[in-house]
Amino acid sequence: MQLKSKSDAQQRADQIGCFQAELEIIEKEDIFSLNDIQRSALATYHENLIQTLSTKFDIDSNKREKQLSLGMKIASFLGALGLAASVFFLFYQFWGKFSTTTQVFILITAPLVGLAATMYAFHKEKTGYFSKLLGLVSFACFVLNLSMFGQIFNITPSANAFLVWAVFAFLLAYASDARLLLAAGIICISAFLSAKTGTWSGCYWIYFGERPENFFPAAFILFAVPFLPHNKFSGFAVIYRVFAMLLFFIPVLILSNWGIISYLDLSKDSIEIIYQIAGFVFSASAIWVGIKKSWPEVINTGNVFFTIFLYTKFYDWWWDWMPKYLFFLVIGLAAILMLLVFKRLRNSAIKKEQEVSV
Numbered sequence: 001m002q003l004k005s006k007s008d009a010q011q012r013a014d015q016i017g018c019f020q021a022e023l024e025i026i027e028k029e030d031i032f033s034l035n036d037i038q039r040s041a042l043a044t045y046h047e048n049l050i051q052t053l054s055t056k057f058d059i060d061s062n063k064r065e066k067q068l069s070l071g072m073k074i075a076s077f078l079g080a081l082g083l084a085a086s087v088f089f090l091f092y093q094f095w096g097k098f099s100t101t102t103q104v105f106i107l108i109t110a111p112l113v114g115l116a117a118t119m120y121a122f123h124k125e126k127t128g129y130f131s132k133l134l135g136l137v138s139f140a141c142f143v144l145n146l147s148m149f150g151q152i153f154n155i156t157p158s159a160n161a162f163l164v165w166a167v168f169a170f171l172l173a174y175a176s177d178a179r180l181l182l183a184a185g186i187i188c189i190s191a192f193l194s195a196k197t198g199t200w201s202g203c204y205w206i207y208f209g210e211r212p213e214n215f216f217p218a219a220f221i222l223f224a225v226p227f228l229p230h231n232k233f234s235g236f237a238v239i240y241r242v243f244a245m246l247l248f249f250i251p252v253l254i255l256s257n258w259g260i261i262s263y264l265d266l267s268k269d270s271i272e273i274i275y276q277i278a279g280f281v282f283s284a285s286a287i288w289v290g291i292k293k294s295w296p297e298v299i300n301t302g303n304v305f306f307t308i309f310l311y312t313k314f315y316d317w318w319w320d321w322m323p324k325y326l327f328f329l330v331i332g333l334a335a336i337l338m339l340l341v342f343k344r345l346r347n348s349a350i351k352k353e354q355e356v357s358v
Contacts, residue, residue, distance in 0.1 A: 084140035114138025159195035193218040212251030219248035
């Protein structure tokens with residue numbers, strides 16, 4: 001089995017732990033038992049494999065190490081926020097004392113130094129905590145520096161700044177395998193694409209958020225990105241899909257209740273009906289696709305928005321005239337119905353897997 005990323009190695013280590021626990025239960029119940037030679041060979045194999053994975057990928061081999069890793073992730077994130085804030089206030093404290101040439105030199109070199117430090121830390125330090133910390137600080141410096149350039153040379157604000165920030169964030173994210181930086185890059189590229197969509201539709205780019213449909217192109221593009229190979233990067237495909245679905249379903253939810261802000265040249269009620277139907281159809285389709293492709297994040301996100309659309313319609317239909325106890329009774333019965341449907345889908349999936357295995 002060829003392992004390409006830390007997440008694959010961690011999954012293999014977790015499988016070993018589950019296997020050992022299950023084997024212990026099986027032997028206690030006298031279902032099956034290994035002889036001393038087999039047990040020793042298996043233990044040696046697992047021990048060597050765990051040691052190899054720990055050396056190459058720095059995985060967590062037990063529960064205690066996982067807890068410590070979680071603490072290190074939190075500390076790394078807080079450290080990055082602290083350093084980024086420190087750089088921000090340091091700039092504003094002494095910025096006016098520098099000449100324009102010095103300011104430009106600092107603005108150019110700061111993100112480049114940060115990028116070099118991130119790459120160096122990523123190759124020298126296996127855990128990746130310091131590289132991700134430096135990457136976040138570098139991105140904060142880059143965003144701040146580009147803003148400073150605009151102030152120094154009186155550059156007109158443009159949506160292109162989001163594109164530049166996105167490129168730098170993606171560069172850092174893929175260089176250091178940092179999901180938080182990937183999320184920052186996705187947010188920036190989504191803002192750029194949405195602003196451009198708004199511009200092509202005739203509005204000034206700053207007001208792109210006033211038309212929720214501007215986010216649809218970004219949503220479809222981001223959802224398509226994980227179809228490119230992303231096996232070497234832990235969790236990147238999941239983040240792309242979740243952000244894509246949020247960028248699609250949130251505007252649909254808004255338009256299903258406030259159709260007046262849509263681009264469609266129809267009556268308000270017609271637009272709301274169209275987007276209400278679209279919300280139900282696409283959220284149900286997301287659940288089906290998630291089950292088909294074994295994408296739990298797509299299933300969960302589709303399930304959340306299907307429930308939101310359903311309960312929103314319940315509120316529109318019955319809240320004003322139905323007694324409150326009866327309204328919440330309907331909500332509870334609808335939840336039970338959905339539970340039964342998902343249980344049936346789950347049993348069907350299990351039965352299909354069993355048939356394939358046979």
